[in-house]
Amino acid sequence: MTRSLFVFTVLVLASQAARGEARNIILFLGDAAGIPTLHVASVYRYDHPNKLFIQQMPYIALMDTSAADEWVTDSANGMSAIVTGQKTKNGVISQSASAVRGKQDGEILQTILEYAEQRGLSTGVISNMNVTDATTAACYSHSNDRGASGKIFAQVFTPRFGDGVDVLIGAGRDAILTATAKVGVNVEAAAREKGYAFYSSLDAISDSDTRVIALLNTHDFSLSEAVDDAIRILSKNEKGYFLMTEWDAHTDNLKRGLDQAIELDDTIRKTAESVSGDTLIIFAADHSFDIRLVDGKKDEPILSKGTQRANGQSRGNVRVDDGHTGEQVLVAAQGPGAERVHGFIANTDLFHIMMAAYGWGK
Numbered sequence: 015m016t017r018s019l020f021v022f023t024v025l026v027l028a029s030q031a032a033r034g035e036a037r038n039i040i041l042f043l044g045d046a047a048g049i050p051t052l053h054v055a056s057v058y059r060y061d062h063p064n065k066l067f068i069q070q071m072p073y074i075a076l077m078d079t080s081a082a083d084e085w086v087t088d089s090a091n092g093m094s095a096i097v098t099g100q101k102t103k104n105g106v107i108s109q110s111a112s113a114v115r116g117k118q119d120g121e122i123l124q125t126i127l128e129y130a131e132q133r134g135l136s137t138g139v140i141s142n143m144n145v146t147d148a149t150t151a152a153c154y155s156h157s158n159d160r161g162a163s164g165k166i167f168a169q170v171f172t173p174r175f176g177d178g179v180d181v182l183i184g185a186g187r188d189a190i191l192t193a194t195a196k197v198g199v200n201v202e203a204a205a206r207e208k209g210y211a212f213y214s215s216l217d218a219i220s221d222s223d224t225r226v227i228a229l230l231n232t233h234d235f236s237l238s239e240a241v242d243d244a245i246r247i248l249s250k251n252e253k254g255y256f257l258m259t260e261w262d263a264h265t266d267n268l269k270r271g272l273d274q275a276i277e278l279d280d281t282i283r284k285t286a287e288s289v290s291g292d293t294l295i296i297f298a299a300d301h302s303f304d305i306r307l308v309d310g311k312k313d314e315p316i317l318s319k320g321t322q323r324a325n326g327q328s329r330g331n332v333r334v335d336d337g338h339t340g341e342q343v344l345v346a347a348q349g350p351g352a353e354r355v356h357g358f359i360a361n362t363d364l365f366h367i368m369m370a371a372y373g374w375g376k
């Protein structure tokens with residue numbers, strides 16, 4: 015860095031700090047981690063309510079998650095609304111509600127990740143789901159059909175702003191390589207051409223990497239290791255970064271869903287303790303899930319009686335029906351700009367909260 019650039023960077027950072035703006039934003043997205051899931055997870059892990067780190071963050075809001083035309087959202091609209099500030103239809107990825115799923119494009123909506131790229135920040139996306147699934151796709155791509163995974167992933171290599179997402183870590187390797195080959199894209203060659211190190215495991219990621227695509231063939235990897243790797247790479251950029259981390263907390267498999275909610279919470283705690291003070295950390299769910307604590311008592315493991323299904327076959331303490339639900343979800347935040355997270359908000363408000371935190375008013 016030249017001396018004048020160094021002085022300029024220092025001045026920009028100092029004025030950002032003076033205005034209380036965030037240099038970095040980390041959005042932790044618990045997929046389907048609604049309030050009932052968080053409550054059951056706290057009781058499951060701590061034998062006590064309200065013990066999650068998420069439940070102790072200083073600023074909270076209750077967020078409506080509905081789609082443009084339906085009260086209960088899928089992950090496609092759910093995340094598109096959060097990252098673009100506009101609701102769309104279920105099944106549609108970061109395009110306007112004029113899109114018709116699988117048939118007709120809507121208007122392309124610029125995402126918070128793309129705004130960050132446009133302004134020269136570094137960007138990252140992590141998920142233990144397939145990284146072409148709706149939540150991750152909504153950050154870096156635009157599609158009238160969440161199922162078009164080949165075309166969705168190909169957009170990593172044709173960014174509309176900046177040089178595109180810098181760190182992409184997640185599951186679905188074989189499926190993604192097959193789907194992209196079908197649309198004529200060789201991921202390994204395209205990654206090399208665009209300056210990415212291309213890996214199949216977290217272990218391969220090295221300190222010298224600046225751009226990484228790690229596609230894994232497993233959903234079971236260490237979230238905290240992935241987040242550490244991403245932050246180490248992204249924070250090399252003095253201008254700051256945007257990182258979206260999705261962790262699956264669907265509870266159709268109850269124990270697995272709760273374990274993952276706990277792993278997400280532990281990782282948010284660890285991250286909050288280690289990042290610089292100019293980092294806004296947000297937890298949100300894209301939608302809630304039909305899970306209810308219906309019985310149980312202290313000192314009795316909450317899952318000891320199994321899971322109660324809606325058909326009433328078992329008499330467990332936790333009743334699970336296998337679907338998304340439409341009630342508000344928790345948003346929790348700390349760091350610069352977190353004070354805007356309060357009251358009842360819409361999923362689209364979260365986009366404006368993040369833009370305002372960066373000082374980009376939109």
Ligand SMILES: [Zn+2]
Nearest residue numbers: 045046089300
């Ligand atoms: Zn979801």
